[in-house]
Amino acid sequence: MAGINLAKKYVPVLDEVYKRESLTSILDGRPELAREGANAHEILVQKLTIGGLGDYSKSSGYVGGSVDLDWETLTTSYDRGRMFTVDAVDEDEAMGYFGSLTKEFIRTKVAPEMDAWTIASIAGKSNIGGTTGTLSTGADVVAALRAGTNTMDEAEVPEDDRVLFITPTLIGAVEDTDTTKSREILERFNTIVRIPQSRFYSVIDLYDGTSSGETAGGYIKDASSGKDMNFMIVSKSAIVKFTKHLAPKIVTPEQNQTADAWKYGYRVVALCNVLDNKVAGVYAHHKA
Secondary structure, eight states, X not given: OHHHHHHHHHHHHHHHHHHHHOSSGGGOOOGGGEEEOSSTTEEEEEEEEEOOOOOOBTTTBSOOOOEEEEEEXXXXXXXXXXXXXXXXXXXXXXXXXXXXXXXXXXIIIIHHHHHHHHHHHHHTSTTOEEEEOOOOSHHHHHHHHHHHHHHHHHTTOOSTTEEEEEOHHHHHHHHHHOOHHHHHHHTTOSEEEEOOGXXXXXXXXXXXXXXXXXXXXXXXXXXXTOOBEEEEEEEGGGEEEEEEEEEEEEEOTTTOSSOSEEEEEXXXXXXXXXXXXXXXXXXXXXXX
């Protein structure tokens, strides 16, 4: 039973590892705004409709209004997993090898892929704002960020929940300029997330883990249409990002019916999309 109890303690720790290592988990929606759909790959998301102001009458008072709360059905677009086996003797000899494996898998494989998938899902939405260009200096980056914030300001996108995803190289260039303009533009964002170029593409290919050339799993930049991204400004209120099913599974040697071995499985089913009526809440800048 000791192994089973240990396995139960692992699962919440692994959830914490993901939240710490994932750079896009800041966009995850509040659980109360979504619920399970009737079918396997469906999530129901709150959709609130409110009427505008009307003329007030001294004789009859307020114009009647209503608030409509509907649940929109969205389909998940991400369903990925992997199962590892570690011989019980190897685990005993390695003194914690299994625990290191599970944490390292989430840190180096799960979190980077989900970040890349999230960015590509948002960048692939039609009609979002943005442009393409080369940013060579800190001044170039400041000007590009100013253009992005101006575009969102004119579209009346809320300023208090804007997240700036930007490569470490470019944010470093802005910080190195150390001017009033550079400091002021960075203050326009609620949160700044430094995201490495290896996770920051407009389109990615997800390897299936079984086909020839894809057995390693993971993801790569789409060779035909994927572009490196410089930065992306995202209003959190414009994004629908939920995890329908996140299941780190640990099978102990006592539970394993086919081998004297630990088994570690990880599966995640999720969706990420930009709301159709809030495409102005995303501004993406791609490399030329």
